[in-house]
Amino acid sequence: MALGGGALALVAIVGVSIGGNGSPDDARASETGDSILADATTIDASLANSGPSDIAPPGLDAARPTDCLIEPSQVVRVNSGVEGVIQSIFVERGDVVGRGQVIAQLRADVDRAGSAAAQARASNVHGVRAAASRAAYLDSVRRRSEEISEYLAADAVEEARANAQAAAEERQAAAEDQRVARLEYVQTQRILAEKTVRSPIAGIVTERAMSPGEYRGPDASHIVTVAQVDPLNVEVFAPIAQLGGFAVGDEVTVYPEDPVGGEYIARVSVIDRVYDAASGTFGMRLELANPGYALPAGLRCTINFDEPATKRPRQ
Structure with missing residues (x-):
């Protein structure tokens, strides 16, 4: 309506100008004003025929693919409970370790x-x-x-x-x-x-913060960092239009970004109770089994809500 009002005001100004003299230039200006008026009328009619539902607010488009991020389920900074000089570290970055495995000795x-x-x-x-x-x-x-x-x-x-x-x-x-x-x-x-x-979890060493010969004092935060990648966590910010469409235990298809690609089935483990009004989204966490560490962590992914999710039996 604001656009239509502006167009009418412009036509009125042109009309006043034409009324002041009858020169050929004024006639051409009149024709231009008529064209602008016709365009404004078309825009007003288009806006009048469009309903509120035709323009979806941010976050309410349930059909769009939703971005997500695949992360380790745990990241542990392994340390010793006592001070001392590090004698040996038995792992390197990228090594696979088991729960309870010795990774360093003071x-x-x-x-x-x-x-x-x-x-x-x-x-x-x-x-x-x-x-x-x-x-x-x-x-x-x-x-x-x-x-x-x-x-x-x-x-x-x-x-x-x-x-x-x-x-x-x-x-x-x-x-x-x-x-x-x-x-x-x-x-x-x-x-x-x-x-x-010893490592408290099974996973992959992502960092070796200290070396043999260093003193592990009160200021040392950790010796190595171990990430648990089986299972993986998939952090999702879903549109509010999907609120109530999922429950803990439901299965969702996850599509990792290229070059990994593929389709993976994850299970809903957490649904946030506090939503983000600015983006029109709410948070969900999915648990994705990763036997053999086939899928790396730190990948972007998408979830298409057009596809029906596998529902758990309602109680």
Whole structure:
């Protein structure tokens, strides 16, 4: 309507100009004005006949292919729980690693020596046996003293009781020391285990951040990075027109970009509950099985919502 109004205003100006004089130039201007008026009338009629649904707002075109991105399901920065100098790293970038596989080793000579000492203290039973024998002897002295207390001085009987009580406490202290030594041994064993760095997931090494000989201190964020690529995550921003058309568990066809190409079936695992009003989209995450790591991560892809998705049984 704004375009039609502008055209009519222009025609009015031309008409006023023609009315002012009757020269041939004015006649040609009149013909031009008539042509503009006809074009404006055609545009107004076209706009009047078009409905609101003919122009889809951004994000509401459900028929258009939707872009997506294939990503690793997990990216883990593997590190050690203790500080130390890196002795060996057994993997390189691009290597395939399994869950629990040893990927790095920190120097642990001092820790192994401390563990051996703790083990020796924990296994030493002589102190406990000596304390138990002494406690048993002094307890027997106390009993004999009490039996013949009428023939002994009161101080002698009290001394026998005190010695027996002290010996019993020493026996308990020796047993407690051995228990603490065993706990220290367990602690040193766990420290040694932390010096051996294992991969928490199965995947592909994407980065080796440190090298043998470097010190892994409190500021070191990680030693290597491992990406899990089976399964893969497919991050999708779907048009709001598809809202309610999918549920967790539904299957969707994914088309990776060239030169990989092909068709892959992924399953809906997450549907966001917070939408993007500016783009008219909502987020979905699909889980794509990738046995043998045949499909690389980091690919762009598309999902065509024209094709019917395989629905899971509704409950």
